[in-house]
Amino acid sequence: MIGALEYEFFQRALAAGLLAAVASGIVGTFVVARRIASISGGLAHAAFGGIGLGYLVGFPPMAGALAFGLLSAMGIGAAELRMRQGLDTLIAMVWAVGMALGIIFASLAPGATPDLLSYLFGNILFVPAAYLWFTAVLDVFLVLVVVRLYHPLQAVAFDEEFSWVAGVPVAALFLLLLGLTAVTIVVLIRVVGVILVIALLTIPPAIARHWTGGLDRMMVMSTAISAVCITAGLFISYGLSASLGLDIPTGPFIILLVASLYVVSAAAHLFVGRRPGV
Amino acid sequence: MKVPPIQLREVSYSYGQTPVLESVDLRLDDGDFLGIIGPNAGGKTTLLKIVLGLLKPDSGTIEVFGHAPAENRGVIGYVPQYARFDASFPINVLDTVRMGRLGIGRRERSRESREAALALLDRVDLGGMAGEQIGQLSGGQLQRVLIARALASEPRILLLDEPTASVDTRIGRSVYELLERLSEQMTIVLVSHDIGVISRYVKTIACLNVRLHYHHSRELTDEMVEVAYGCPVDLVAHGHPHRVLPSHESVGDG
Numbered sequence: 001m002i003g004a005l006e007y008e009f010f011q012r013a014l015a016a017g018l019l020a021a022v023a024s025g026i027v028g029t030f031v032v033a034r035r036i037a038s039i040s041g042g043l044a045h046a047a048f049g050g051i052g053l054g055y056l057v058g059f060p061p062m063a064g065a066l067a068f069g070l071l072s073a074m075g076i077g078a079a080e081l082r083m084r085q086g087l088d089t090l091i092a093m094v095w096a097v098g099m100a101l102g103i104i105f106a107s108l109a110p111g112a113t114p115d116l117l118s119y120l121f122g123n124i125l126f127v128p129a130a131y132l133w134f135t136a137v138l139d140v141f142l143v144l145v146v147v148r149l150y151h152p153l154q155a156v157a158f159d160e161e162f163s164w165v166a167g168v169p170v171a172a173l174f175l176l177l178l179g180l181t182a183v184t185i186v187v188l189i190r191v192v193g194v195i196l197v198i199a200l201l202t203i204p205p206a207i208a209r210h211w212t213g214g215l216d217r218m219m220v221m222s223t224a225i226s227a228v229c230i231t232a233g234l235f236i237s238y239g240l241s242a243s244l245g246l247d248i249p250t251g252p253f254i255i256l257l258v259a260s261l262y263v264v265s266a267a268a269h270l271f272v273g274r275r276p277g278v
Numbered sequence: 279m280k281v282p283p284i285q286l287r288e289v290s291y292s293y294g295q296t297p298v299l300e301s302v303d304l305r306l307d308d309g310d311f312l313g314i315i316g317p318n319a320g321g322k323t324t325l326l327k328i329v330l331g332l333l334k335p336d337s338g339t340i341e342v343f344g345h346a347p348a349e350n351r352g353v354i355g356y357v358p359q360y361a362r363f364d365a366s367f368p369i370n371v372l373d374t375v376r377m378g379r380l381g382i383g384r385r386e387r388s389r390e391s392r393e394a395a396l397a398l399l400d401r402v403d404l405g406g407m408a409g410e411q412i413g414q415l416s417g418g419q420l421q422r423v424l425i426a427r428a429l430a431s432e433p434r435i436l437l438l439d440e441p442t443a444s445v446d447t448r449i450g451r452s453v454y455e456l457l458e459r460l461s462e463q464m465t466i467v468l469v470s471h472d473i474g475v476i477s478r479y480v481k482t483i484a485c486l487n488v489r490l491h492y493h494h495s496r497e498l499t500d501e502m503v504e505v506a507y508g509c510p511v512d513l514v515a516h517g518h519p520h521r522v523l524p525s526h527e528s529v530g531d532g
Contacts, residue, residue, distance in 0.1 A: 033368055155377040158367045159358070165330050166431050167352035167381025213368045213411035 004238045009126060013250075016127045017230035019135040020191045024200055025223025026142045027184040029215055030177055032205040034157040037198055039076055039178070042091040044185045044197040046072035046098035048119065051194075052105030055114045062131075065189060068098065069182035077178040081171050099194075122193035122251025124234070135187050142180060146219070153177060154215055191230065192251035200226065203258045210269040229257045281344040282307055283435050283465040284329060289338035291324055298324045301338065302490045306435075311461040313480035314469040320487040322469035323359065326437050329467075330356055342435070352381040355428030355464075357438040360421050360445075365413050371423050372408040375399060378430025391430075398426040402456065418449030425456065436460065438468040454479040 004010045031040050050068030054061035072094050080087055106114050115123075146153070155163045156173045164170045188197045204222035212221055233254035240246040284306040291299040298321040306312060316322055327333040328340055331347025342350045355378070375395040379386065399408055402422040412420060421441060428436060441457070442450035450472075457466060458479050469486075470476045477483060477496070484492035 151373065151376060152380050154369060154373060155380050158364070158369055158374075159377070161327075161330075161332055162356055162358060162377060162427070163380065164332065165351060165354060165356045166378055168377075209368060213413070214370060214373075215368055218368055 004235065004242070010234070010238065012127055012129070012132065013124050013234055014231065016124055016132055016135065017191060017234055018227050019132065019139055020187055021226035021230055022139040022223050023135065023142055023184045023187055024226045025204060025221075026146060026219050027181050028201040028222055028226075029205045029208070029218045030153065030157055031181060032202050032209065033215060033218075034177070036178070036181070037202050038088070038091050039073075039080075040181055040185060040201055041198045042076065042095040042098075043069050043072050043178075043182050044189065044194050045095040047182070047186055047189060048194045049098040049101035049105070051116075051119050052102035052109070055109035056105040061114075061119070062186060062190075065186045066183065069186050070179060072098070073178040073182040074175060077175045081174060118193070119189060120193045120195050121249055122189070122191050122196065122254075124191045124230075124250050125238075127190060131187075131190060138183060138187060142184075145176070145180065149173070149176075150216070157215075192254055196251055196255045199255045199258060203255075203262050204229070207258075207262050207265045210265050225258070225261065229261065230254050233257050280308070282341075283310075283343055284467070285339075285341045286329070287339045289325075289328060289335045289340060291321070291328060291333065291335050297488055299328070299335070299490075300488050302486075304484070304490060304492065306465055306467065308465060309461070311457075311466045311479075311481040312468075312484060313476040313482070314467065314484045314486050314490075315471060315473050315476060316469075316486035318471065322486055323439055325486060325490075326356075326439055326467070326469060329437060330354060352431050353433060354435045354437055355431055355433030357421075357424045357428045357436070357441055359439040360417065360424060360441075360443065363420070363424075365415075365420060367412070369412055370408070371399065371404065371410050371412060371415070372396070374412055374423055375426045375430050378427045381431060395426070395430055398429055399423075401429075402426045403452075416449075417445045418453070421445055421449070421453055422456070425453070429460075434464055436464055436466045438466070440470055440472075441468055442470065442472060 005014075031037055047065035047069040050064030050066065051061040052064070053068070054064035057064075076087065076091065076094060079090055103116075106116055152163075152168055152173055153176075155166075155168055156170050157177070160170055160174070185197050185201070188200055192200045204225040205218050207225055208218040208221035212218060233250055237248045237250045237253045240248055282305050284304065286302055286304040289299055289302040290297065298319075302325065314322055314325070324333060328335050329342065329347060331342075331351070340347060342353055347354075372392070372395055375398055376391050379391040379394060396408060399405055402425055404419060404422055404426070407415070407419065407423075412423065415423065425438075425441070428438075436457075438457070441453055445453070454476075457468070460466065461481070468476070468480070480496070482492070482494055482496055484490055
């Protein structure tokens with residue numbers, strides 16, 4: 001299995017996975033703490049509409065995903081700030097409409113039918129160099145944002161009303177958080193696909209929450225968990241395919257690894273009886 | 279003439295068809311310590327949220343030191359209802375208190391806000407707890423963290439929503455004693471359904487049940503209680519050391 005490292009495509013996939021793990025760990029921690037998992041799911045599926053539009057009109061599908069993801073994030077964010085509750089229906093709508101648009105656009109696209117499955121479940125084994133650069137820049141930006149705005153972001157995620165009363169720019173910070181979530185989701189679509197994104201985003205921070213408190217430590221720990229699971233997923237699925245000829249897609253495999261780890265962690269956590277802040 | 283800390287004129291608010299507040303007038307002056315009592319769903323929390331600017335009244339005006347609440351953020355320290363609080367959020371005590379110092383325009387070094395927060399924790403007797411996750415705290419400790427957080431913004435007004443709900447009587451008393459000391463430095467409004475305890479510490483009491491009944495005094499009249507709760511409440515029978523209802527036998531009370 002280690003022999004896989006000799007191949008450039010594999011090295012690139014591994015680098016992509018590790019870079020994506022950083023973004024996922026940072027943003028996922030906020031997603032879990034602020035409880036916006038369902039919004040994140042909505043954004044991922046809305047992005048699929050952009051992928052379809054890309055095929056139809058002829059621009060890079062990932063650019064379409066980015067545009068749809070960001071627009072939906074601002075729309076849902078504005079609605080959330082205005083109404084503060086009862087967004088379930090809106091999120092469900094964005095979620096399903098994104099998928100519907102994606103499929104319809106793609107079916108109308110000229111030429112060969114696009115490979116939608118790789119967007120739905122990820123395809124990290126063959127990533128372009130541009131993806132690595134984009135993800136690296138996103139990681140640097142996320143780290144800078146967290147270093148600079150750690151306390152305000154934490155405050156807004158924790159208690160929006162108090163933050164507003166104290167004079168914190170709540171709306172701007174919340175929209176920033178949703179925007180960064182949308183961009184990170186688009187990056188993760190490459191790794192695990194539209195359908196599995198929420199799992200990669202939320203399960204590692206949930207595991208980290210078992211063992212530590214504090215957003216900073218959760219970010220570091222969930223980045224490490226994502227990195228380990230993505231790396232292991234890559235090697236095992238490659239190994240199975242090289243030795244046994246089993247063609248197991250990497251994305252779903254990564255998710256199963258993360259989910260298994262969660263079960264083990266939850267059991268160990270119950271057994272040890274350490275429940276920080278729960 | 280001095281600008282009052284809080285001035286409400288004819289404030290009304292409703293959720294859909296249900297009126298929650300009807301033409302509420304209220305003026306507070308510097309140094310006031312007002313306790314607002316009333317039944318659940320009587321509009322207590324709504325009134326606080328309107329003063330804070332979190333809710334906009336359907337009609338009427340509200341001024342905080344002469345400005346709309348939204349233009350005067352950071353002037354009021356807010357202690358939300360502890361029971362409605364997400365205590366499972368991953369944040370420690372120190373960072374929670376520092377939230378009060380994050381307002382825009384308050385440019386200060388991380389060390390300064392840290393030291394200010396630590397000093398406040400000492401003041402509410404939580405000196406050694408800075409690193410604890412808030413989920414580890416008892417109800418009374420969390421309540422004091424929330425008060426320290428509100429004080430961290432160096433407010434001129436303090437608003438508290440049910441500050442002693444779900445803490446035991448002894449801790450409740452220590453919270454009120456702290457507020458009594460603070461009331462020498464700032465205007466305080468607290469809402470509670472806990473008539474007996476509240477009346478020992480506040481300077482004036484109002485009753486709120488959609489309409490506000492307030493006579494700038496510490497005594498509750500039968501009429502106020504009846505209007506507020508819709509039925510006579512025998513306050514004296516519970517043996518509180520302070521009689522809040524005027525005695526019917528005219529002079530002298532327990």
